[in-house]
Amino acid sequence: MNQPKILIADDVDYLVDFMISHLETMFNGAEYFRARNGYEVFMMAMKLKPDLILLDWEMPEFSGMEALQTLKANPNTSEIPIIMVSGFSKPEHVKKALEAGAIDYLKKPIEPQELLARVHTAMTLAGTLHELKHQKHQLEEEKKKSDQLLKGLLPAEILDSMKNYGDIAPKRFKNVTVIMADLVDFTVKSQKMSPKRLLDELQTIFTAFDQITERYNCTRIKTIGDAYLAVSGMWHNPQNHALIAAKMAERMRQYIVEHNQKHHIDWQIRIGINSGDIVAGIISENNLSFDIFGDTVNTASRMQSYCDPMQINVSHSTYQLINDYYVLVRRISRKVKGKGAVNMYYLHRPLQSRANKTKELQTDKML
Structure with missing residues (x-):
């Protein structure tokens, strides 16, 4: 992915600049967008459909965790890969973020090499999952066509029997x-x-x-x-x-x-x-x-x-x-x-x- 769209949600300006400066060494021509709270994250994600969201947990008003849960609950944004960024380092925080739908967890203070590695892994994994879902959709469409063709050849009861038993006596x-x-x-x-x-x-x-x-x-x-x-x-x-x-x-x-x-x-x-x-x-x-x-x-x-x-x-x-x-x-x-x-x-x-x-x-x- 040569020119990904990356949405960074953090209310601290220097952290946003820090992440962008390092990500630019990995991506040539990427587009970066900034959100300052959970409300902005959701609205921008709906509009932009970014390829990745770096989401700070401790944002004011509407926290990153609340934004994560809202994004994953909405079918229009549920498949956007999200890396949760947080100063919380306890295992239960990591577990909670991953269970809520985050693809990875990045702890503060952020190490540049770790940032690049986790973003690269998340983007690769998201691309693989997207391709697998696309292939699954294609297989389902082909199955529908096959089922429709068989429906024209065989009674429904016979099709059910073939699926259940594999043989028609x-x-x-x-x-x-x-x-x-x-x-x-x-x-x-x-x-x-x-x-x-x-x-x-x-x-x-x-x-x-x-x-x-x-x-x-x-x-x-x-x-x-x-x-x-x-x-x-x-x-x-x-x-x-x-x-x-x-x-x-x-x-x-x-x-x-x-x-x-x-x-x-x-x-x-x-x-x-x-x-x-x-x-x-x-x-x-x-x-x-x-x-x-x-x-x-x-x-x-x-x-x-x-x-x-x-x-x-x-x-x-x-x-x-x-x-x-x-x-x-x-x-x-x-x-x-x-x-x-x-x-x-x-x-x-x-x-x-x-x-x-x-x-x-x-x-x-x-x-």
Whole structure:
């Protein structure tokens, strides 16, 4: 540090001149400032942000010790290195100053060589601490970026488990509801947009879907191109996972309507819902991709495929769990590979009976 700013706080003029005269032999072009009491020390430290303060303990009105405690308590001055200068020579005085935050202690009468040595050591130590804090801040920022990236790849519960245990074993989840949403005619519409506009649209829509998923305490699994996969009931909503999934799907559809009106675009969405058991886990040690598997997932995908635009297509297993809360329209059974004819239903509207209103209110309060 070629031109440090040094604040000397002492009410005795010749001591200030004495210290400056010797410090000038060590620093080329340093700036020196003078304070005569504790009040001036604090105000000048706030304004100047000096690189070092030499602080006399026995100043009038507002002592050096009081100034030290005030400086260390204020976040704007707490990191300024301070050497306490005092005629007190007992060990308890040194201990008190160091515990209050002083970086070193210089006893009077001041020996020039000791002054230079302690100032040099204090400046070096302060520079090292500053660099370490800077590196710590950089590491924390990098960690935030990494955590944010992982948050986009893995559910929060999986991240917590990885941090605590370091490994994620495959797990079977019973009685959950899978939601599969897909943008209609995405390929055709994407050819009419610039790459930037297309990606901006997907980012906006899927970010909104993430927020909806989080609001309903569901779990986003992944996006597959223009498709969005989520689950209700994996870690939350074990008793009413299907009802929560239905409400979430309605909100996703409503968001598309609002987005179209706001941005003068014409996206449409298909949503398939199915309830049952799934297996979940990370499929590769070299690829942090958390995924879900099983017939329940495949059927949810079929529900989405056999769905008309802006409809929510529900499987029979989900129908059995929500038909007390919704009016559902039964559709013609469709043949599904490996399953034969499969019953499916369109989610029409919530039932409006008083009992169901009460149940829905209770569900909403849980969100």
